[in-house]
Amino acid sequence: MPFIPNTDSDRSRMLAVIGKPSVESLFGDIPEKLRYPELDLPPALSEMEILREIEALAAKNLSSSTCAWFLGAGAYNHFIPSLVPAIASRGEFLSAYTPYQPEVSQGTLQAIFEYQSMAGSLFGVEAMNASHYDGATALAEAVLMAARNAPGRETVVLPAALHPEYKEVIRTYLEPLDVKIREYAGTPAAAAASLDPSAACLVAAYPDFEGRVHDLSGVADAVHAAGALLVVHADPILLGLFKSPGELGADIVTAEGQALGNAMNYGGPFLGMMGAASKYVRKMPGRIAGQASDAEGRRGFVLTLSAREQHIRREKALSNICSNQGLVMLQACIYLATLGKNGLRKVAELCWHKAHYAAAEIAKLPGFSVTKDIFFKEFLVKTPVPAQSIYDKLSRRCVVPGLPLSRYWPDRTHELLVCVTEMNTKEQIDLLAASLKEASK
Amino acid sequence: MKIDAAARYRSSHEWARKEGSLIVTGISDHAQESLGDIVFVEFPEVGKTLKQGETFGVIESVKAASDLYMPMGGKIAAVNEALGGDPSAVNKDCYGAGWLIKFEPTNPSEWDGLLSAGDYEKEAAAH
Amino acid sequence: MNLRPEPLAYELSAPGRCGAALPEPDVPETALPEGLLRDDLPLPEIDELTAVRHFTRLSQKNYSIDTEFYPLGSCTMKYNPKANEAAASLPGWRTTHPLAGAEFSQGALELMYRLQAMLVEIGGFKAASLQPAAGAHGELAGVLMIRKWHRDRGDLKRVKMLIPDSAHGTNPATCSMVGFETVTIPSDADGGVDLAALAAALDDTVAGIMITNPSTLGLFERNIEKIAKLVHDAGGLVYGDGANLNAITGIFRPGDAGIDVMHFNLHKTFSTPHGGGGPGSGMVAAGERLADYLPGPIAVKKDGRFDMAMPKAGIGRLKAFHGNFGVLVRAYTYIRMLGAPGLRRLAETAVLNANYLKAKVEKVYPLKYGRGCMHEFVAMGNFVEGVHTLDIAKRLIDYGFHPPTIYFPLIVPEALMIEPTETETRETLDAFADALLKIAEEARTEPELLHSAPHVTPVGRLDEVAAARCPILCYRG
Known part of the structure; x- marks a missing residue:
């Protein structure tokens, strides 16, 4: 077997050293009647056979590379420069473990530090961690962190227009604890103005699930005046153009970072980004890298502030998390360094212009109307016929028009959430408009 | 193991000493040595009242973290702010400059219920 | 290994440079919303080649499985076949959207459905969910399931979880996340769970036990059936931490011994790369009692079509979308390449390799528990006055080996936890054993070599105390 190299003759020589008669005799501690079950598994395949099978399966999915793609809603079709996967897939990154031995892990550790630095610039905070599982779990942990920060305040206040799956995840995380969830329907500013003393935090989505970009100026002051923390969950591409949450006074920031150089991959692995104002860093869960030096004064990087974590604090840890999304974070790091100051702004501008062109074209169609709110790359469209039927019809022709909201809210049958990124050409947008018109006849 | 004979102790390795009408508290030499280099101390709010045995903070080294317990109930009058920038005084002088609250x-x-210096020394040595 | 200092990307920056070319807008432009825009975006400005060299040079500062033997105990650092990567990076997966809908994702759903079935079979369970994103996330799932099972029966007083003293820190940390109190159960003289202590701890406030088998001591828990029975008889449930499944695939199925729910670390046993810290996958499988309580959605098959559904008494969602799908593709590929005989050969060889290494070094590196090990063993590094496990670990780096896990489990002083895995040749194991023995010799004759190690790395031992006292967590210009 190519990756189990020791042969039967190696086995015999090794057993002689161990002083055991057979490999089976090494398993004497296992109850005999439970030993060696018959496993009903498909027969083993060679590499060429399995790849053939998997290629056939992979071909049975609708692909953003062959369709005009306008579906976002938490997983985004953005451009990935070729160097990002090319470098991140180097074996030295791919097959290393968590950098517990810093002398032989400086590559991973410096990459984490650079990611923390660049993500911190993007979000306007000093302290980012090395990542969580995804945007939803990062936000759930942020909400828990805010609740821990204010014992006795038992409510967390979420936007009604938060990604429905994120709300489900937050419910799962909070269910065993004495923390209540309240939702607000209007703007974050209005919600902040009416916070009561039970609130531990207000969460603002930037933009919200329906694509609206709310003006967050003044929100932090109102939230702080009520004695609560402001958590901002942001689209990192939007931050190429819009004010950062840190600049707006956010205490804790989170994001889904997949858009930064990672493919959609049927929804995972993704990148949970999390950061906080520096005064909260010791209350923030997750792995963190910091700068250090050796006896000769050479700069290096280590995992730091570990006393927050499960391997030291056990039942008193801030979270049970003990990994980060290493490779996904690395791709985001390479992406941010490669696009940099000018590239990220340009990606954001392209999203803005193309999304607004698409909205204007769709607004011209009979029976369709488009949101009047400020939006960035995603916007809500009211459709004259059920959005799900449009979706099915168009997707079969490889124009994937967006997310029918009935998927999450069965009564919102005539609403479609359309996402336009730098990947969509004018030709594709015009095709979308023409297809929508035709499908609604 | 260094012992401050003028102090009394809790089995959880906090010491207490009278200072006028106040009690001053820190961790013992045995505790600082087993924790290693202290990197951070989390203090309670001044003015907060805590019961005997309640947690008043956390002390952290690179490899360990330990809760800190009130040797007696009381209202926090002061915390050792100087440790905020450099907590190494806890290692160098745990009964003096490294006091906590x-x-x-x-x-x-x-x-009267706290351990005498002699009793604490015997107990700590046994561990 | 690249020994040259590497600047930060920020330090390589020059105004006006960019590493990626982007097109000009092909649509009429729309005015930007002035009042909402940021003034400055302080990211580096570097060209493509500078970026490529920078990150390539960083990669060369890592030890990795692809470059060195990496016997990190409890982490199962086995070789990750390149076919896994080829399979996972097919465009048909990378460009597939999680909300495209079942009709348009039949390939992805079929792969998940098949993988669920294979893992259920390997573990001896009834159903599985691929939702959890990592081992600790799987633990959270399992403990939430146990909690909900009791509560759905109206049994609200079960708030304690029993945890052996050899357990990973994630076990107690997970219990705290769901508001459970943890009770530590000591190990007996043989390294197993102390049955008398377990029996004494069991009452009607116990929700269950979390048990790692083989344990973190690398020992198979011989009383596993008795433990499960004791806990079940007391009304509790049994959680299996699947971290050490690599020792038993095809040889023992935890579900057969009464484990109610277990997480599998796909990034360990099923050979998906660790990626410098992740992503992992901590899928959970459950037996009869807890199958309906799994997190969702899970892949199902109806009338020949694949779809997603929520388990009927499930604990809900643990992350957005469908688990770490890219990791699932790799694990699926790997299991299909091995088949049932390959899985058995895998565990046999992992255990053989560990016992071989143990036999070669145990006369010099003492063991706290002497019985035959499974896929890993825990030695002690305190056999020479003044030399510590840390020194031995750092000296191994000079010999071109990644150190084992050190100072864990906590119940073994100066622990060196060594897990060779099945993917290493006998020659590599011999070379590693020789290095360990040579270092033991050096510890006696030239201890300074150990204290000052490592000598072949871009940096020496770093001052972690100063780093934690005054944390610098980002570039400050």
Whole structure:
């Protein structure tokens, strides 16, 4: 077997050293009647056979590379420069473990530090961690962190227009604890103005699930005046153009970072980004890298502030998390360094212009109307016929028009959430408009 | 193991000493040595009242973290702010410059229930 | 290994440079919303080649499985076949959207459905969910399931979880996340769970036990059936931490011994790369009692079509979308390449390799528990006055080996936890054993070599105390 190299003759020589008669005799501690079950598994395949099978399966999915793609809603079709996967897939990154031995892990550790630095610039905070599982779990942990920060305040206040799956995840995380969830329907500013003393935090989505970009100026002051923390969950591409949450006074920031150089991959692995104002860093869960030096004064990087974590604090840890999304974070790091100051702004501008062109074209169609709110790359469209039927019809022709909201809210049958990124050409947008018109006849 | 003979102790390795009407508290030499280099101390709010045995903070080294317990009940009068920038005084001088908090005792008779220097020394040595 | 200092990307920056070319807008432009825009975006400005060299040079500062033997105990650092990567990076997966809908994702759903079935079979369970994103996330799932099972029966007083003293820190940390109190159960003289202590701890406030088998001591828990029975008889449930499944695939199925729910670390046993810290996958499988309580959605098959559904008494969602799908593709590929005989050969060889290494070094590196090990063993590094496990670990780096896990489990002083895995040749194991023995010799004759190690790395031992006292967590210009 190519990756189990020791042969039967190696086995015999090794057993002689161990002083055991057979490999089976090494398993004497296992109850005999439970030993060696018959496993009903498909027969083993060679590499060429399995790849053939998997290629056939992979071909049975609708692909953003062959369709005009306008579906976002938490997983985004953005451009990935070729160097990002090319470098991140180097074996030295791919097959290393968590950098517990810093002398032989400086590559991973410096990459984490650079990611923390660049993500911190993007979000306007000093302290980012090395990542969580995804945007939803990062936000759930942020909400828990805010609740821990204010014992006795038992409510967390979420936007009604938060990604429905994120709300489900937050419910799962909070269910065993004495923390209540309240939702607000209007703007974050209005919600902040009416916070009561039970609130531990207000969460603002930037933009919200329906694509609206709310003006967050003044929100932090109102939230702080009520004695609560402001958590901002942001689209990192939007931050190429819009004010950062840190600049707006956010205490804790989170994001889904997949858009930064990672493919959609049927929804995972993704990148949970999390950061906080520096005064909260010791209350923030997750792995963190910091700068250090050796006896000769050479700069290096280590995992730091570990006393927050499960391997030291056990039942008193801030979270049970003990990994980060290493490779996904690395791709985001390479992406941010490669696009940099000018590239990220340009990606954001392209999203803005193309999304607004698409909205204007769709607004011209009979029976369709488009949101009047400020939006960035995603916007809500009211459709004259059920959005799900449009979706099915168009997707079969490889124009994937967006997310029918009935998927999450069965009564919102005539609403479609359309996402336009730098990947969509004018030709594709015009095709979308023409297809929508035709499908609604 | 260094012992401050003038102090009394809790089995969880905090020491307490009278200072006028206040009690000053820190961790013992045995505790600082087993924790290693201290990197951070989390203090309670001044003015907060805590019961005997309640957690008043956390002390962290690179490899360990330990809760800190009130040797007696009391109202926090002061915390050692100087440790914020550099907590190494806890390692260098745990009974002096490395003190942690001062508090007004709620019930001064709790003092009598604390371990004497000699008893604490015996107990700590046994571990 | 690249020994040259590497600047930060920020330090390589020059105004006006960019590493990626982007097109000009092909649509009429729309005015930007002035009042909402940021003034400055302080990211580096570097060209493509500078970026490529920078990150390539960083990669060369890592030890990795692809470059060195990496016997990190409890982490199962086995070789990750390149076919896994080829399979996972097919465009048909990378460009597939999680909300495209079942009709348009039949390939992805079929792969998940098949993988669920294979893992259920390997573990001896009834159903599985691929939702959890990592081992600790799987633990959270399992403990939430146990909690909900009791509560759905109206049994609200079960708030304690029993945890052996050899357990990973994630076990107690997970219990705290769901508001459970943890009770530590000591190990007996043989390294197993102390049955008398377990029996004494069991009452009607116990929700269950979390048990790692083989344990973090690398020992198989011989009383596993008795433990499960004791806990079940007391009304509790049994959680299996699947971290050490690599020792038993095809040899023992935890579900057969009464484990109610277990997480599998796909990034360990099923050979998906660790990626310098992740992503992992901590899928959970459950037996009869807890199958309906799994997190969702899970892949199902109806009338020949694949779809997603929520388990009927499930604990809900643990992350957005469908688990770490890219990791699932790799694990699926790997299991299909091995088949049932390959899985058995895998565990046999992992255990053989560990016992071989143990036999070669145990006369010099003492063991706290002497019985035959499974896929890993825990030695002690305190056999020479003044030399510590840390020194031995750092000296191994000079010999071109990644150190084992050190100072864990906590119940073994100066622990060196060594897990060779099945993917290493006998020659590599011999070379590693020789290095360990040579270092033991050096510890006696030239201890300074150990204290000052490592000598072949871009940096020496770093001052972690100063780093934690005054944390610098980002570039400050």
